[in-house]
Amino acid sequence: MSDARTIVITGASSGLGAEMARQFADLGYDLGLCARRTDRLDELRAEILARHPERRVEVRALDVTDDDAVFTVVHDLARALGRIDRFIVNAGLGKGAQLGTGKHRANRQTAVTNFLGALAQTDAALEVFRTQGDGHLVMVSSMSAMRGLPGSTTTYAATKAGVAHLAEGVRADVYGSDIKVTVLYPGFIASEMNDGTGGNPPMIVSTEKGVRAMVAAVEKEKASACVPPLPWAPMSVVLKHAPLGLLRKLV
Numbered sequence: 001m002s003d004a005r006t007i008v009i010t011g012a013s014s015g016l017g018a019e020m021a022r023q024f025a026d027l028g029y030d031l032g033l034c035a036r037r038t039d040r041l042d043e044l045r046a047e048i049l050a051r052h053p054e055r056r057v058e059v060r061a062l063d064v065t066d067d068d069a070v071f072t073v074v075h076d077l078a079r080a081l082g083r084i085d086r087f088i089v090n091a092g093l094g095k096g097a098q099l100g101t102g103k104h105r106a107n108r109q110t111a112v113t114n115f116l117g118a119l120a121q122t123d124a125a126l127e128v129f130r131t132q133g134d135g136h137l138v139m140v141s142s143m144s145a146m147r148g149l150p151g152s153t154t155t156y157a158a159t160k161a162g163v164a165h166l167a168e169g170v171r172a173d174v175y176g177s178d179i180k181v182t183v184l185y186p187g188f189i190a191s192e193m194n195d196g197t198g199g200n201p202p203m204i205v206s207t208e209k210g211v212r213a214m215v216a217a218v219e220k221e222k223a224s225a226c227v228p229p230l231p232w233a234p235m236s237v238v239l240k241h242a243p244l245g246l247l248r249k250l251v
Helices: 015-026 039-050 065-082 104-132 151-173 207-219 230-241 245-251
Strands: 006-010 032-034 057-061 088-091 134-140 179-187 224-227
Touching: 006 015, 006 065, 015 032, 015 039, 015 207, 032 039, 032 065, 039 057, 057 065, 065 104, 088 104, 104 134, 104 151, 104 179, 134 151, 134 207, 151 179, 179 207, 179 230, 207 224, 224 230, 230 245
Parallel strands: 006 032, 006 088, 032 057, 088 134, 134 179, 179 224
Antiparallel strands: none
């Protein structure tokens, strides 16, 4: 069995999840990668092993809205990898519509995936960590969690605020133990989630650069981090305290 540290990443078939897998493999970690699209996971596994043949990369199909599957897959990966040092709750949806416009289905799908799916993943990961006596939970939230947002982002922002509070509650619950918790608040980072949104938003960075900031914060086991730190750490203050009229212009 490898002596490398291990990371499980959900939503790893594309975007931020796939790039985190590449960068953590570069740092010497063995990986457990989960997503619904196993064909993409297999391609990513082959890519990583071509660069790092000494790495171990376990791949599992997972729909995070299937509670039973979440618990089964997480415990299976713990057995296959020997342990789980870090678990990154990354799987999510960016769908949504303005409330009251007859498009509840899209909002519900986002809410179920982003919050209930994250709840199941967190619960399963904590079972493994409590048995091991240690571990590092990483929750991928969003800068949108800083403030309730209008239009098509209302539900998405609410789910990301919810998962941030979920992780912070876990941190309080395990305080004083060897279980650590990090909440990441990514700003505009290029990924499949924001493809086709009508042009690049301002201050967007490449997937590689954005994920590098995420990985650095995880490696430092920060309690929370806006990533990349510039401009998003100071922007978090603006988002939290801007008058509503100004906020609407910003978003």
